Amino acid sequence: MLEVKNLCKEFKEKKGIKKAVDNISFKLEKGEIVGLLGENGAGKTTTMRMISTMLKPSSGSINVNGFDAVKNSADVRRNIGILFGGDVGIYDRLTARENIRYFAELNDVKKEEINKRIDEMAKDLDMEEYIDKRVGKFSRGMKQKVSIARSIIHYPEVMLFDEPTTGLDVTAARTIHDFIEKCKSEGKTILLSSHSMKEVEKLCDRVIIIHKGKLVEEGTISGLKEKYNNNDLEEVFVQLISGGVK
Numbered sequence: 001m002l003e004v005k006n007l008c009k010e011f012k013e014k015k016g017i018k019k020a021v022d023n024i025s026f027k028l029e030k031g032e033i034v035g036l037l038g039e040n041g042a043g044k045t046t047t048m049r050m051i052s053t054m055l056k057p058s059s060g061s062i063n064v065n066g067f068d069a070v071k072n073s074a075d076v077r078r079n080i081g082i083l084f085g086g087d088v089g090i091y092d093r094l095t096a097r098e099n100i101r102y103f104a105e106l107n108d109v110k111k112e113e114i115n116k117r118i119d120e121m122a123k124d125l126d127m128e129e130y131i132d133k134r135v136g137k138f139s140r141g142m143k144q145k146v147s148i149a150r151s152i153i154h155y156p157e158v159m160l161f162d163e164p165t166t167g168l169d170v171t172a173a174r175t176i177h178d179f180i181e182k183c184k185s186e187g188k189t190i191l192l193s194s195h196s197m198k199e200v201e202k203l204c205d206r207v208i209i210i211h212k213g214k215l216v217e218e219g220t221i222s223g224l225k226e227k228y229n230n231n232d233l234e235e236v237f238v239q240l241i242s243g244g245v246k
């Protein structure tokens with residue numbers, strides 16, 4: 001379960017205060033995939049970073065499986081897995097196993113469990129051949145598998161995907177889609193930010209649309225299409241953020 005209430009994040013700028021996230025509230029039940037949609041700069045990554053405890057909210061609250069993201073940040077980190085687009089935070093000079101182990105240690109996975117768990121995942125993700133090789137020369141697809149393994153090493157219940165397929169080819173994007181669907185079938189709660197309406201339609205049960213930091217609409221994809229009398233989600237999105245409907 002993931003619940004965000006009246007969440008705000010302000011950044012100080014030369015010109016004054018920038019409200020990157022402005023009083024957003026939403027709730028995701030266990031086993032749901034919810035899409036977080038918004039144009040560049042809408043506040044998606046800032047929202048994700050606050051949920052993942054990387055960034056402290058200016059005000060409002062975040063609850064992850066009963067834990068508060070500010071007061072119980074270590075518990076929240078144990079309950080959350082994050083997959084960013086690209087190979088964010090993968091160290092080229094370390095082997096795949098060392099990269100995954102490093103992350104496991106940060107997330108308090110018991111030392112005696114780490115190697116066993118990595119071996120299991122190497123098998124599941126077909127990485128056994130290169131699990132002990134340095135990541136530097138890996139293909140993008142291989143690095144992607146390291147990122148996937150890293151995001152689930154601690155068996156998180158809630159998964160955050162921040163534009164996970166940006167810049168990937170069709171096959172690599174499909175690996176990520178299959179992984180997201182597997183997470184759902186395991187009952188994980190999933191928040192997915194994406195610019196691809198096709199991806200969102202394929203994967204999400206519901207969507208939340210944000211614009212300039214504010215939540216402008218939420219609902220099921222079919223519900224929104226019906227409400228705005230348009231069968232094209234992209235059209236509904238564009239109209240909403242340009243203030244053309246409501």
Ligand SMILES: Nc1ncnc2c1ncn2[C@@H]1O[C@H](COP(=O)(O)OP(=O)(O)OP(=O)(O)O)[C@@H](O)[C@H]1O
Nearest residue numbers: 011012018020038039040041042043044045046047
């Ligand atoms: N550390 C920061 N300091 C100042 N301003 C920031 C900071 N992080 C984000 N912002 C600003 O907050 C706003 C929201 O940014 P954010 O990265 O959350 O958008 P986004 O929806 O993820 O966009 P994109 O789709 O381009 O990734 C932007 O105007 C951005 O410039």
